Amino acid sequence: MVPHMPERICQLKEERNAIILAHNYQLGEIQDIADYVGDSLGLSQKAAASDADVIVFCGVDFMAESASILSPDKTVLMPDMSATCPMAAMITAEALRAEKEKYPDAVVVCYVNTSAEVKAESDICCTSSNAINIVNSLEGEQVLFVPDKNLSLYVASNTDKEVIHWNGICPTHHYILRGDILSAKAKHPDAEVIVHPECRPEVIELADCAFSTDGMIQHAKRSSAEEFIIGTEVGILYRLQKENPNKKFYPAHDRAICPNMKLNTLDKVARALESMEHQIRVPEGVRARAKRALDRMLEVGRGD
Ligand code: 13P
Numbered sequence: 001m002v003p004h005m006p007e008r009i010c011q012l013k014e015e016r017n018a019i020i021l022a023h024n025y026q027l028g029e030i031q032d033i034a035d036y037v038g039d040s041l042g043l044s045q046k047a048a049a050s051d052a053d054v055i056v057f058c059g060v061d062f063m064a065e066s067a068s069i070l071s072p073d074k075t076v077l078m079p080d081m082s083a084t085c086p087m088a089a090m091i092t093a094e095a096l097r098a099e100k101e102k103y104p105d106a107v108v109v110c111y112v113n114t115s116a117e118v119k120a121e122s123d124i125c126c127t128s129s130n131a132i133n134i135v136n137s138l139e140g141e142q143v144l145f146v147p148d149k150n151l152s153l154y155v156a157s158n159t160d161k162e163v164i165h166w167n168g169i170c171p172t173h174h175y176i177l178r179g180d181i182l183s184a185k186a187k188h189p190d191a192e193v194i195v196h197p198e199c200r201p202e203v204i205e206l207a208d209c210a211f212s213t214d215g216m217i218q219h220a221k222r223s224s225a226e227e228f229i230i231g232t233e234v235g236i237l238y239r240l241q242k243e244n245p246n247k248k249f250y251p252a253h254d255r256a257i258c259p260n261m262k263l264n265t266l267d268k269v270a271r272a273l274e275s276m277e278h279q280i281r282v283p284e285g286v287r288a289r290a291k292r293a294l295d296r297m298l299e300v301g302r303g304d
């Protein structure tokens with residue numbers, strides 16, 4: 001008898017000594033078979049600590065690349081190579097080098113949503129969980145923060161340091177407008193509003209709090225509220241609802257979807273484990289420099 005797909009994946013995982021890491025925006029079917037579901041920071045921490053031989057990364061390109069940078073001895077597989085992050089494509093190493101020349105005294109903080117080459121040009125990485133802590137932990141007074149302008153504005157409003165912004169955005173979070181929050185609040189007046197710091201400043205302003213995706217999960221558990229309006233990619237509602245069956249979650253916009261996050265399927269995960277494709281590797285010169293920036297971030301740890 002042909003095994004059911006999740007069983008087939010379990011068999012393959014054992015044969016390959018593999019783990020499956022999945023981001024909070026992945027389809028429910030992927031979250032259900034993953035060994036760990038989390039945000040960018042949690043996923044990097046897991047990748048760095050795992051003793052598996054193979055990591056199947058269900059997320060987008062920069063996440064799999066970070067896993068490979070941190071664990072070069074492991075085989076890191078992406079089930080679908082088209083799962084890229086458009087925000088990460090909004091900055092190149094060459095453009096960053098030119099900007100650094102304009103601000104020679106600035107400390108370069110790069111959001112993990114960047115290529116390995118951009119990380120290699122940066123002093124330290126951050127995620128949405130620890131961006132404020134990272135910037136506040138730096139010795140310099142001037143920070144060049146790339147590439148997400150919304151996150152960088154959010155950080156700037158929570159630090160005394162001078163923050164120089166880059167003009168990148170996440171199309172999925174930028175899609176959520178102030179009017180969407182206002183209409184969701186009108187429909188659900190008792191709901192707490194939680195948004196991601198990649199949202200526009202005027203959206204964050206209307207929210208009760210801003211968190212990374214794991215920060216949202218933790219906050220929803222500990223909050224006494226029973227209803228929540230969630231301003232981020234809709235995939236997170238699956239986990240929020242699963243872990244809080246007695247609470248209600250409403251998306252700030254039901255079309256806030258990251259299409260690339262949705263490219264991974266059970267079929268593609270099984271195929272990746274069967275064929276050991278598509279392998280992610282970073283050239284050693286770039287990898288070592290990018291790892292320094294990631295390691296510095298991991299020393300600071302979680303901030304929300
Ligand atoms: P988190 O690190 O909060 O999960 O965010 C990652 C991301 O890509 C958000 O769009």
Ligand code: SF4
Nearest residue numbers: 085086087170172258
């Ligand atoms: Fe990139 Fe936005 Fe998709 Fe996150 S949600 S992976 S930042 S495009």
